[in-house]
Amino acid sequence: MTTAPLTTCVFDDIITAIAGPGMGIFPGFLDPGQTAALRRDFTALPDWQLTHAGIGREHDHHNNERIRTDKTRWLDGTTVPQQAYMALMAELQQLFNRQLFMGLRDYECHYARYDQGDFYKKHLDAFRGRSNRRLTTVLYLNDDWQPDQGGELLIYGDRGEPLHRVRPEGGTLVCFLSERFPHEVLPARRPRLSIAGWFRVDDPIAPTLRL
Ligand SMILES: O=C(O)CCC(=O)C(=O)O
Numbered sequence: 217m218t219t220a221p222l223t224t225c226v227f228d229d230i231i232t233a234i235a236g237p238g239m240g241i242f243p244g245f246l247d248p249g250q251t252a253a254l255r256r257d258f259t260a261l262p263d264w265q266l267t268h269a270g271i272g273r274e275h276d277h278h279n280n281e282r283i284r285t286d287k288t289r290w291l292d293g294t295t296v297p298q299q300a301y302m303a304l305m306a307e308l309q310q311l312f313n314r315q316l317f318m319g320l321r322d323y324e325c326h327y328a329r330y331d332q333g334d335f336y337k338k339h340l341d342a343f344r345g346r347s348n349r350r351l352t353t354v355l356y357l358n359d360d361w362q363p364d365q366g367g368e369l370l371i372y373g374d375r376g377e378p379l380h381r382v383r384p385e386g387g388t389l390v391c392f393l394s395e396r397f398p399h400e401v402l403p404a405r406r407p408r409l410s411i412a413g414w415f416r417v418d419d420p421i422a423p424t425l426r427l
């Protein structure tokens with residue numbers, strides 16, 4: 217996977233979206249070859265290497281499983297497709313810092329698999345002053361996702377109004393300010409694969425981008 221087919225134009229669109237409405241949806245962010253390389257990298261992982269969102273200490277387990285049932289695995293950059301994706305995100309991080317002064321220090325991301333019927337109920341990825349996550353990215357890895365297969369990402373505005381319904385088609389990137397947009401994943405009729413990631417700052421109470 218190379219970064220060559222990605223023009224700086226896509227990056228410019230992402231910066232503009234975050235500076236403006238605070239979010240954007242970018243179909244074709246990765247081309248089908250790049251997307252397939254990541255999908256193969258993910259599906260090559262044996263099941264036992266995935267963490268079930270509901271599994272943890274007894275108390276957490278029950279609470280957690282009520283809001284999400286996906287299975288995840290952190291990317292550790294040990295394969296070529298992971299390295300390429302993380303390099304791309306590092307480029308994006310530099311642009312956010314140079315152009316929007318966001319003070320992002322690092323990026324963490326995990327593969328996520330939602331099996332048939334799995335969901336992630338409405339939530340925020342960060343709470344003001346309590347998290348160092350500033351910017352969320354979600355990249356979908358699914359080939360030929362049909363409208364009747366469910367699994368959409370619903371994104372709400374800060375007054376709770378529905379804003380977008382995103383089909384998890386391979387290569388589409390969604391990017392939004394983590395504190396501002398509640399969102400949820402609807403159950404799907406087939407396995408749904410993605411990479412969810414977060415750009416982070418060092419200090420959770422450092423001033424947030426206010427646009
Ligand atoms: O997969 C998605 O569309 C969103 C996942 C998500 O909200 C999360 O992992 O926090």
Ligand SMILES: [Fe+2]
Binds near residue numbers: 339340341399
């Ligand atoms: Fe989320």
